[in-house]
Amino acid sequence: MIASTRSASIRIIGFGMGPQHVTPEAADALRSCDYVVAAAKSADDPLLAVRRQVCEEYGVELVAVPDPERDRDPASTTATAGYDQAVREWHAARVAAYRDVLEQRGGTAGFLVWGDPSLYDSTIRIVEQLGFDFDVIPGISAPQLLAARHRIVLHEVGRPVHVTTARRLREDIATGQTNLVVMLGSAPDLEGLEDWQVWYGANLGAPGEQLLSGRLGELGEASLRVAREHARAIDGWVMDLYLLRGPR
């Protein structure tokens, strides 16, 4: 951890899927910030637009930081080691970009996290490397909104729910998991799971929201892919997840 020259502090604020999920606690944290720092993938980054909307609602300035390029070359990212390294380098570049802003401006900087900072989000790890004081405010996470939309509990009575990534799904099923929330999906390969139930959601809370549920063999993988592309066509981005439950 490298101590920085100018004093600043950071508030990591989960804002769920948009302004409808900003808790009073998160709103207070936002109002206490001098500015909010957010990565901008492009000039018209649609995910930045939602953060901008949240900042405007609470009267906080948004400082857009151009996002470093991430190495998505399949040759270097297929193996887990290559993937891990690509993620690490991308984080390091992000850290440097954020440090520049915080050292220049000082004060209290907010970091707005889509969903909740505790699940498949790198903000806490990035902020730890900045070496400033920080706190964390939770936000509604995607698995919760998925469950709410489908009006389900994420597990059967008294049983566990295993939250994992699409990349690890096969491995986790092989060790006996039969009730999984699968995040960070891209093209789900669900062959052999025809008898499993799926509850799927894409772009939850956004205009392009898509919901599907049923026996996977009846729904078909193709319908999940169609829903995914439909969400992307409407919103200009796509984030999806699903609950998978094996037959008893």
Added chain:
Amino acid sequence: MIASTRSASIRIIGFGMGPQHVTPEAADALRSCDYVVAAAKSADDPLLAVRRQVCEEYGVELVAVPDPERDRDPASTTATAGYDQAVREWHAARVAAYRDVLEQRGGTAGFLVWGDPSLYDSTIRIVEQLGFDFDVIPGISAPQLLAARHRIVLHEVGRPVHVTTARRLREDIATGQTNLVVMLGSAPDLEGLEDWQVWYGANLGAPGEQLLSGRLGELGEASLRVAREHARAIDGWVMDLYLLRGPR
């Protein structure tokens, strides 16, 4: 499912750990309710008091429904089958009590859920049995607040998190789980896990909030029990949970 005689609809609303977590979406849902139904374990039920506070903030009447007695006789609840049946009977009695209120009053009834309705909460299952139309609004869950307070992500990079109950902990560890959120704990038996890291929280968001973290062998089980009793002494109730992570 038994259809009811009088028309009513239900909104199941997660409110996190208190008014600080009521999202704008949940606030809108609350304002749309004619009344909120809540179980009262006793006249001075401290968990009811928090619900009352939320209702007052949004100008909704709270209708307290005396909670049926739950069979906690160890002889009939030690075995899983006995436990399951005790829970089922308790749910059936709750359903009957709620149905009486909804059939008498009709309109839109809110059910306030501590934390989030998707995790170890029976409200959705109870409401399904009432046979009225319903929707679900997510709320901040305890594992998220635990992670926020400890400023951690619930899993290592790209790895899973297994959410389970204290009752199932040993079984889940035996199948290879090394990163678990453990809920519904009572007296944690953590023998043999001395090298595991624990991040513990009791009564998160309440005045009696307790946080502890460290290597379990250094902390000691006793310190977790002391924290638990300390939380109960302050708030008059206790709900705790922890993240357990095995050595790599």
